[in-house]
Amino acid sequence: MIEARGLTKRYGELTALDGVTFSVEPGEVVGFLGPNGAGKTTTxxxxxxxxxxxxxxxxxxxxxxxxxxxxxxxxxxxLPESPPVYPEMVVQSYLHYVTKIKDVPRAERAASVDRALERCGLGDVRRRVIGTLSKGYRQRVGLAQAIVHDPPVLILDEPTVGLDPIQIREIRNLVSTLASERPGESARTVILSTHILPEVEALCQRVMIINGGRKVVDSPLEELRAGGSLEEIFTRETARDTTDAGSDETAEGAA
Ligand SMILES: Nc1ncnc2c1ncn2[C@@H]1O[C@H](COP(=O)(O)OP(=O)(O)OP(=O)(O)O)[C@@H](O)[C@H]1O
Ligand SMILES: [Mg+2]
Structure with a gap:
């Protein structure tokens, strides 16, 4: 469902991603781990x-x-790292706008928006202005825009970052639901990045770890667990020094 072969990204001198190859089967939920600057968002x-x-x-x-x-x-x-949610827009108008961008046929747009609102628990706030919602609810809007056109693949960049423990649990449950059900179709294929290792244990069947732009682990969670805790494996596999030489963000937009 997702195939990547030798993905490489250079920013001037910095090789942010260095020949990353992987494939994700239909219905798999893969946890994408790596220290800050490893190349998750770039991928x-x-x-x-x-x-x-x-x-x-x-x-x-x-x-x-x-x-x-x-x-x-x-x-x-x-779901990008910082969702491009328009703070001045009303929730349902924003989702309707996303269906247009995503080429959902005109006749199906209203139903697509209703379905996304319902599945993300946004029914009660559909007429609210996005900027007035709590962070957890804004994150739900981010998830709703990701599923509004009913895609077979979801790519979620740190879906629970910055949320309180209750919202984390709710968003995690929501991600789990979105991964497992797709009306009339097979389960969704999901790649999600996170720094919360229990999140991987709760949601994922497979773990990929990247470090310094290179894939260092790609394995079913069960097999990994046989070799130690996820935290031990993460610490061991990312021990190699890869100080964030590219942390000078002035090269924004460089190809
Ligand atoms: N526009 C850019 N110009 C120059 N370097 C960049 C740019 N965007 C990212 N980088 C660099 O590429 C590397 C990988 O960054 P990336 O954002 O993919 O990491 P990440 O794994 O998502 O990290 P985090 O866990 O902090 O989100 C970092 O060294 C980063 O500084
Ligand atoms: Mg990132």
């Missing part, structure tokens, strides 16, 4: 068509992200 932005790769290739649901970018983007729902 996700490439897979979702927001960032060109310097080298390598990838496909989503059989659509090559470079030669068939429109089809590939249609097959994926993306």
């Amino acid at each position: 996700m932005r490439i897979l979702t068509g927001f960032l060109p790769a310097s080298d390598g290739s990838a496909s989503i649901a059989g659509h090559d992200i470079f030669s068939a970018p429109i089809e590939a983007r249609r097959a994926v729902g993306y």
Whole structure:
């Protein structure tokens, strides 16, 4: 469902992503781990068509992200690290606007919005202005925009970051529901990044760890557990020094 071959991203001197290859089967929920600056967001932005790769290739649901970018983007729902939620917009108008961008046929837009509102628990706030919602509810709006066109693949960049423990649990349950059900279709394929290791244990069947732009672990969670706790494995596999040499963010937008 997701294939990545030799994905590489260079920012000037810095190689943020260095030949990352993996494939994710339909219905799999994969936890994407790595220390700050490891390349998780970079990988996700490439897979979702927001960032060109310097080298390598990838496909989503059989659509090559470079030669068939429109089809590939249609097959994926993306919750970015900082969701581009428009604070002045009303929840349901925003979702309706997203259905237009995502080419949902006109006749299906209202039903798509209703379905996303319902599944993300947003029914009661559908007429609220997004900027007046709590952070947890704004995160639900972010998830609703990711699923509103009913994509087979979800790519979620730190879906529970910055939330209180109760909201974390609620969003985690929501992600679990969204992963397992898709009306009339098979389960969704999900890649989610997080720094919360119990989140991986709660949601994922498989774990990928990247460090300094290279994949260092790719294994079913059960197999990993046989070799120690996830925390031990994470600590061991990311011990190599990869100080964030590229933390000078002035090169924003460089290809
Ligand atoms: N626009 C850019 N220009 C230059 N360097 C960049 C740019 N965007 C990202 N980088 C660098 O690429 C590397 C990978 O960053 P990325 O955001 O993918 O890491 P991450 O794994 O998502 O980290 P975090 O856990 O902090 O979100 C980092 O060294 C980062 O500083
Ligand atoms: Mg990131």
